[in-house]
Amino acid sequence: MKTxxxxxxxxxxxxxxLAACGGGSQAVPAxxxxxxxxxxxxxxxxxxxxxxxxxxxxxxNGGTAPTPGSPQYTGMRDQVVAYLVESAELVQQAQxxxxxxxxxxxxxxxxxxxxxxxxxxxxxxxxxxxxxGLSMQTARQEVYNNLISQKLHTKVTSGAKVTxxxxxxxxxxxxxxxxxxxxKTRSVEHILVKSKSLADMIEQKLRNGASFAKLAKQYSKDxxxxxxxxxxxxxxxxxxxxxxxxxSLKTGALSAPVxxxxxxxxxxxxxxxxxxxxxxxxxxxxxxxxxxxxxIHQTLLQQAQDKLWQQWISDLVKQYxxxxxxxxxxxxxxxxxxxxxx
Numbered sequence: 001m002k003t004x005x006x007x008x009x010x011x012x013x014x015x016x017x018l019a020a021c022g023g024g025s026q027a028v029p030a031x032x033x034x035x036x037x038x039x040x041x042x043x044x045x046x047x048x049x050x051x052x053x054x055x056x057x058x059x060x061n062g063g064t065a066p067t068p069g070s071p072q073y074t075g076m077r078d079q080v081v082a083y084l085v086e087s088a089e090l091v092q093q094a095q096x097x098x099x100x101x102x103x104x105x106x107x108x109x110x111x112x113x114x115x116x117x118x119x120x121x122x123x124x125x126x127x128x129x130x131x132x133g134l135s136m137q138t139a140r141q142e143v144y145n146n147l148i149s150q151k152l153h154t155k156v157t158s159g160a161k162v163t164x165x166x167x168x169x170x171x172x173x174x175x176x177x178x179x180x181x182x183x184k185t186r187s188v189e190h191i192l193v194k195s196k197s198l199a200d201m202i203e204q205k206l207r208n209g210a211s212f213a214k215l216a217k218q219y220s221k222d223x224x225x226x227x228x229x230x231x232x233x234x235x236x237x238x239x240x241x242x243x244x245x246x247x248s249l250k251t252g253a254l255s256a257p258v259x260x261x262x263x264x265x266x267x268x269x270x271x272x273x274x275x276x277x278x279x280x281x282x283x284x285x286x287x288x289x290x291x292x293x294x295x296i297h298q299t300l301l302q303q304a305q306d307k308l309w310q311q312w313i314s315d316l317v318k319q320y321x322x323x324x325x326x327x328x329x330x331x332x333x334x335x336x337x338x339x340x341x342x
Contacts (some may be wrong), residue, residue, distance in 0.1 A: 033081060033330040036088040037323045041081070046330075048138055049080045055133030078332035087145045089320055094148045099155065101147040109143045156312045160304035167296045171289050178287040187277040188246050189230035191215060192222040192269055199257035199270035206254055212274060221269065231276075239265040242273070249275035 032040035053076045058065050066072040094100070110125065118124035129139050171178065189212055193199050202215055213229025220226035234246040242265070245258045258271040326332075 028325045028327045033327045034085055035325045036085055037092050037320070039088055039092065041084045041088060045084060046080060048133075048135070049084060050077060052133035052138070053080055055131070059132075077330075081326070081330050082332045085324055089316060089324075090149055090152060091145065093316060093319075094152055097152070097155065099148065099151045101144055101151070105147055106140055106143045109147065110140070153309060157305035157308050160301055160308055162297055162300040162304060166300055167293055168289065170296050170300060171292055175286075178292050180282070180285050180287070182284040183282045184236050184247065185280050185282070186234045186246055186275060188232055188234050188249075188273055188275055189213075189216065190222070190225060190232055190242075190246075190271050190273045191220045191230055192225075192271055193219055194221060194269040196257060196259075196270055199272055203254070203257055203272050206272065206274075230274075239268065241265045242268075242271055245271070245273050246275070247279060249273065251275050251278050 028035045029040050031044075032042050033046045034041040054065050057072070057076065066076060110122070114120055114122050114125040118128065126136050129136060134142075191199075191202055191212070193202065198219065202219060205215060206212060216226050216230030220230060222232075225232040234243070236243055236247065238246070239260055241258050241260045241262075245255045249255055253275055255271070255273040258273060260266060260268040260271055
């Protein structure tokens with residue numbers, strides 16, 4: 001699914017693991033698609049979220065909705081059921097752990113979304129939600145679940161620790177990551193075109209005093225450097241013909257058209273290069289542990305938090321074995337996983 005305006009990143013982390021939950025034999029009310037720990041997932045809620053998924057699908061597929069019974073539709077239905085079941089499990093677990101979210105917190109979240117994305121207009125936010133198949137009431141529930149899951153995640157992972165010994169071991173094991181080989185760079189400007197005749201014409205104009213920047217913006221097929229008037233930092237990692245010219249020119253000199261049309265040269269075309277500055281060399285060096293430590297700490301801390309979180313998920317799966325029932329035809333496969341969002 002396409003990234004939604006409102007989403008539940010922590011809940012989505014649970015999807016692959018928690019989809020195996022439940023499967024109990026208890027009766028499910030007629031107006032529900034599932035029941036979680038005695039709490040029904042109503043057909044109404046299911047239909048609301050399914051409609052939202054269909055709306056997003058249509059946005060991604062030129063307005064075409066998935067056909068009922070198709071693999072796309074069935075997968076979407078299974079994902080919605082799994083999502084609603086997982087949401088209910090997390091809310092119930094949060095209650096057991098005395099974690100709550102106030103309506104004031106929900107209001108603050110939505111107000112911030114409106115402020116940062118819609119100029120503070122709640123009406124524009126509501127319209128954007130509607131375009132994604134969401135009512136404000138449903139959006140509020142999503143925000144509530146999101147904040148619950150964030151608080152759970154914070155509590156579960158608060159005990160994660162990283163020692164200096166672990167950081168040093170990581171630094172040693174990944175030493176190549178912190179070693180930089182000797183290198184060279186040069187400030188140049190270039191124009192890339194596809195034909196030799198055009199390259200010859202541009203070279204002649206440059207030698208007659210035309211502006212390199214103007215010609216680069218007008219003719220160059222390298223969009224990144226063209227937007228900068230042709231300016232580029234050569235690193236020696238370009239194609240052979242380019243490197244040879246860029247690093248052999250005298251400072252201030254202009255090259256003849258450089259043939260980079262062969263496969264070995266990326267089939268780029270023809271370059272005209274001007275050396276703007278002298279060759280700069282960088283000696284091989286290693287980032288010391290003291291400089292690398294903050295990043296290493298965050299990496300290992302994230303790993304430790306993930307480990308605690310996954311263990312908590314595993315325990316939650318066990319707690320809900322036999323406590324989830326599905327209406328006939330609504331039980332998702334145990335491998336169901338929601339698509340990730342960003």
